[in-house]
Amino acid sequence: MTSTDSKTPWLPPRWFIRTAWRVHRFLYRVGGKRFLREAEPGKGGMLRLIVTGRRTGTERAVILSYVRDGDRLVTLAMNGWGDTPPLWWLNLQANPEATARTVDGTFRVRAREAVGTERDELWRKLNSAEGWGDIEAFAARRRVQTPVVVLDLVGEA
Template identity: 45%
Template sequence: MAWAVHRGILRVSGGRLGLRRPRGGKWGALRLTTVGRRSGQPRQVILAYFEDGADLVLMSMNGWHEGHPAWWLNLRDAPEATVELGRERRAVRARVAEGEERARLWERWRTFDKDLDAYAALRSTEAVVVVLEARS
């Protein structure tokens, strides 16, 4: 429901409202445009993220339901995408954080959500920590 409100605000404001950079110990909201793995058409979704240096970090949590969200399945098959961060657009390439990097980024997510581990335990599918790196 909250993401539907975000989409509505973004649409009504012509993109001026609804997206925000992380600040004050809170995650940000970006719009990700992927290529649909079946349709080949652009697909957009608004997601929570935080910054890790120049990289943007997402979590493929699917509302903590089973399975992976469509946006992650699209990125897995075609990792090049575009993000909107307010008025800034950025071409990115997605990759999976693994090992020590995943553990470090998971800990950062826990600063935004103290119940992260409990929510993750509700799923048999491990949430993927996704890193979006800038591409030329």
């Protein structure tokens, strides 16, 4: 392979990704917090994010990978690396107040998109964290830039 060649990472089919999400949500419902894991230095964790639906006003929950950056939780707004934004991100854009449940507890958070230098620094942190894979290669598959989402802690829930 020459230096101009790039290997596109393999992605499972969409039906598989959606099924995996459903299974993960089911396991969380029956097993609770034991299916979450705390982010450690250089390693991503799993959290449960509860947002308010922008149209229905009802609570919606999703399990996300994240890294910790001081008092902030940082994740990517991706939909199986497809171009369309995930619904949880659209909901947060309409109402940035949410609840994040981690192994350490349940916290009220305020979401925002990192931009500029902050985005670049957090992107590098996410890319170097174990458990995310090569996000540069995955992001290259998308026609749109992947938002880096910062969940600022605003208190305990």
